[in-house]
Amino acid sequence: MRRSRLRAAALAAVLFLLAACSSTAGVSGADAGAPVSGGSLTWAVETEPITFNPHQYAQAKARLLVWNSFEALLTHDDKGGYLPWLATGYQVAAGGKTYTFKLRTDVTFSDGTRFDAAAVKANIDQILAPGYAPTVAAVQLKNLASVEVVDPATVAFHLTKPDVLLLDFLSSPQGAQVSPKSLKAATNLKAGGPELAGTGPFILDRYTAGQEVHFRRNPAYNWAPANAGHTGPAYLDEITYRFLKESSVRVGALTSGQVQVIEGVPATDQAQITANSGLTLSKGLNSGSAYSYYFNTTHAPFDDVRVRQAFRDALDVDTVLTAVYRGTATRAWSVVGPTSPFYDKSLEGTYGGNAQRANQELDAAGWAQRDAEGYRTRNGQRLTVRLVQSAPFVRDRRDILAQTIQAAVKQSAGIDLKVSVVDQGTATKALTDNQYEVFDNSRADTDAGAALNLLLYSTGAINRTGVKDAALDRLLDAGQATGDAAKRQAAYREIQRRVVGEQALVLPLYAPNDQIAAAKTVGGLSFEPTAGVPNDAYNVWVRK
Amino acid sequence: MTLLVAVLRRAVAGLVVLWAAATAAYLALLAAPGDTVDSIIGDGADTPLIRSQIVREWHLDRPAVVQYLDYLWRAAHGDLGRSYLLQRPVRDVIGEQVWPTLKLALCSALLGVLLALILAVLTRRPWARRVSSTVELVLVSTPPFLIGIVLLSVFSFRLGAFPVSGDRGFAALVLPAVTLALPIAGLLTQVLRDGLDRALEEPFAVTARARGLRESAVLVRHALRHALLPAVTLTGWLFGILLGGAVIIEQVFGRPGLGQVTLSAVTSKDMPVVLAVVVLSAAVYVLLNTAADLANLLVDPRLRRS
Numbered sequence: 028m029r030r031s032r033l034r035a036a037a038l039a040a041v042l043f044l045l046a047a048c049s050s051t052a053g054v055s056g057a058d059a060g061a062p063v064s065g066g067s068l069t070w071a072v073e074t075e076p077i078t079f080n081p082h083q084y085a086q087a088k089a090r091l092l093v094w095n096s097f098e099a100l101l102t103h104d105d106k107g108g109y110l111p112w113l114a115t116g117y118q119v120a121a122g123g124k125t126y127t128f129k130l131r132t133d134v135t136f137s138d139g140t141r142f143d144a145a146a147v148k149a150n151i152d153q154i155l156a157p158g159y160a161p162t163v164a165a166v167q168l169k170n171l172a173s174v175e176v177v178d179p180a181t182v183a184f185h186l187t188k189p190d191v192l193l194l195d196f197l198s199s200p201q202g203a204q205v206s207p208k209s210l211k212a213a214t215n216l217k218a219g220g221p222e223l224a225g226t227g228p229f230i231l232d233r234y235t236a237g238q239e240v241h242f243r244r245n246p247a248y249n250w251a252p253a254n255a256g257h258t259g260p261a262y263l264d265e266i267t268y269r270f271l272k273e274s275s276v277r278v279g280a281l282t283s284g285q286v287q288v289i290e291g292v293p294a295t296d297q298a299q300i301t302a303n304s305g306l307t308l309s310k311g312l313n314s315g316s317a318y319s320y321y322f323n324t325t326h327a328p329f330d331d332v333r334v335r336q337a338f339r340d341a342l343d344v345d346t347v348l349t350a351v352y353r354g355t356a357t358r359a360w361s362v363v364g365p366t367s368p369f370y371d372k373s374l375e376g377t378y379g380g381n382a383q384r385a386n387q388e389l390d391a392a393g394w395a396q397r398d399a400e401g402y403r404t405r406n407g408q409r410l411t412v413r414l415v416q417s418a419p420f421v422r423d424r425r426d427i428l429a430q431t432i433q434a435a436v437k438q439s440a441g442i443d444l445k446v447s448v449v450d451q452g453t454a455t456k457a458l459t460d461n462q463y464e465v466f467d468n469s470r471a472d473t474d475a476g477a478a479l480n481l482l483l484y485s486t487g488a489i490n491r492t493g494v495k496d497a498a499l500d501r502l503l504d505a506g507q508a509t510g511d512a513a514k515r516q517a518a519y520r521e522i523q524r525r526v527v528g529e530q531a532l533v534l535p536l537y538a539p540n541d542q543i544a545a546a547k548t549v550g551g552l553s554f555e556p557t558a559g560v561p562n563d564a565y566n567v568w569v570r571k
Numbered sequence: 572m573t574l575l576v577a578v579l580r581r582a583v584a585g586l587v588v589l590w591a592a593a594t595a596a597y598l599a600l601l602a603a604p605g606d607t608v609d610s611i612i613g614d615g616a617d618t619p620l621i622r623s624q625i626v627r628e629w630h631l632d633r634p635a636v637v638q639y640l641d642y643l644w645r646a647a648h649g650d651l652g653r654s655y656l657l658q659r660p661v662r663d664v665i666g667e668q669v670w671p672t673l674k675l676a677l678c679s680a681l682l683g684v685l686l687a688l689i690l691a692v693l694t695r696r697p698w699a700r701r702v703s704s705t706v707e708l709v710l711v712s713t714p715p716f717l718i719g720i721v722l723l724s725v726f727s728f729r730l731g732a733f734p735v736s737g738d739r740g741f742a743a744l745v746l747p748a749v750t751l752a753l754p755i756a757g758l759l760t761q762v763l764r765d766g767l768d769r770a771l772e773e774p775f776a777v778t779a780r781a782r783g784l785r786e787s788a789v790l791v792r793h794a795l796r797h798a799l800l801p802a803v804t805l806t807g808w809l810f811g812i813l814l815g816g817a818v819i820i821e822q823v824f825g826r827p828g829l830g831q832v833t834l835s836a837v838t839s840k841d842m843p844v845v846l847a848v849v850v851l852s853a854a855v856y857v858l859l860n861t862a863a864d865l866a867n868l869l870v871d872p873r874l875r876r877s
Binding site for chain 2 (some may be wrong): 071078083085131157158161164165166215216217218235236237239240269270271272273275276279280282283284378418419420450451452453454455456459481488489535
């Protein structure tokens, strides 16, 4: 029965070639010489993770820590595909409803537990346990029916409907494999830390809250994916990540040699790095959705497509980005980030930066009068749109950007953009009560389709435009149902054409990026393929 | 016997203050917009299923009064609950951060008071006073954040004399302690100097001088005692400065401590941690005020007689 099902699935089967090799984009190493083993490194990071349990992962800024000690079944290559990691390959059967993974048989967790199909099942069972990881259960695993241990080296995922995003989940931190023994034994399971054992090239052995986290090399490690840069154990003996929240302090610590690498260098501090001949600066564009303004179409004024178009035309995005980010930001033209294989390049230059057209559109939409302060009005009501930002989640100077946009749209088209930066509770209340017209967001999902499902599906968990479009839902379903890259690309292109082009539901602003600055003695630093965030420390070395 | 009653009365009053602080904080968090589920979800995915699981996990479906009474009951038994955000027992979260903050607070308080005493006594000449009070005014009005960054860039980034971050030995404590001590020293010096000026004009100063005491002895042995009284009363203020300052100093210097815990707990509405911090602060405040009262007894013999 099982054999025949697998054979029948041969059409849809995708089998990995272990030789499939896509090199990691290196950003440092010219001055660091050939890789050397040994030594230690101190890396100052901006964000202290709220949890070290990969299943609970929710901060893209914590991703570089996760992969030091945990690994997933697959990993992303740099072309939108997947490479074997703890799995050696997979087959798709039953019309995309069954994914069967062959697992490596030479892998052990750092606590001595063997990695096998039962371990994979134990991880999924844990994720589905009530109250443990509700977000993962409700989003990434919503189409999962069951997990079947076929034999110790084979595990099958049965789905309720075809869902290629399963592969994205199984290459994500939430899908990382944790030793089943430590899952049972941990006293603070959801917080993670030294209690949880993984299979990664490093072992988390010390965490001082508010200060640093320390990893030591896993000497038994010998199962790096093909794009990791080398094989065998990691180069570094140990690595310390120090939490320094102030960017100027991180930069100062680097320039004075107290740390060798820093992550998170805002535009205002980048000149200090580039002016120093002993340091390098590199940037990686993140995956997922671009940082965009979403228009709330459930009530006036943005229920009128002309007003949405007018808002976009009223704004010269390049000018405001240059003003706020001093030329370090990459303009976005679509809701999908420019590094995604689904990105629709044809949208570039098709809208925006045309104040004259904006004014004509607003006149046509009935917002033809002006009040004493120069804002447009209709039937005595001012053209006011509200953007509510939650203070704990404001980053990348997005509050400053909002103020700049506020000034720009007022000047060019008489639109009153009201920006308020409030606490999380007030922000959530504004969203639930539908007291907003603009919603800002960027998502760091590695598969842009996952972000679009949340943002655009009529029942999406972050659908703030209020769009309920059956055709759009069908397209999103189509993009999720197939593993065929060309079909997926066609579906997501069509979605972007509708959402960004035709319906102007969204105003894409910039593609978020991450920055690494390092002493030139450090080699092997890179950004993770697809995700575009700083890579883990597996391939990093320090010149002696 | 009277002593025992006095101590008991103090203890009961302290407990009432703790209860009031916890209740006030609880009510404030309850009144803040958005409910607990909202703050746990943050800016992530939000579906009914996710919500119901969170509600079940933290027992948020009970009426607020029941949750409050349950909290009090467990707190009275030493169980402060689990952090919504960090998923660890609050006792651990707070426990491991108390010592780094305490170390910082003690060092800065000591340094600040010492500096203030020295400055107030030594800068009696008109020109020294002028220079000193200008500096004090600048220190009091400069945000600690700025002082920290300036000290860091000079002594850590440029001269490499002290490490930038962490709770790693004495050297790492110097810059944060100095940063926090300077504004304290600034204000205390002004208060002390003012007290000294007044005391030196009192008749007893004249009497002391007439007995042939040297001016420095009059200053230190007699006038300083009087000047200390208003300064001791400032202990409560000092505590506020230390706690508030710790939030910023720990952030700038990458130090572990209660300040950082408080900041993240407040911004994410992590109720159990916020409540614990409030109760802890109230407890310390009660202790400090008691200590201040006792210190006043030592400084001022008149109080002992009554």
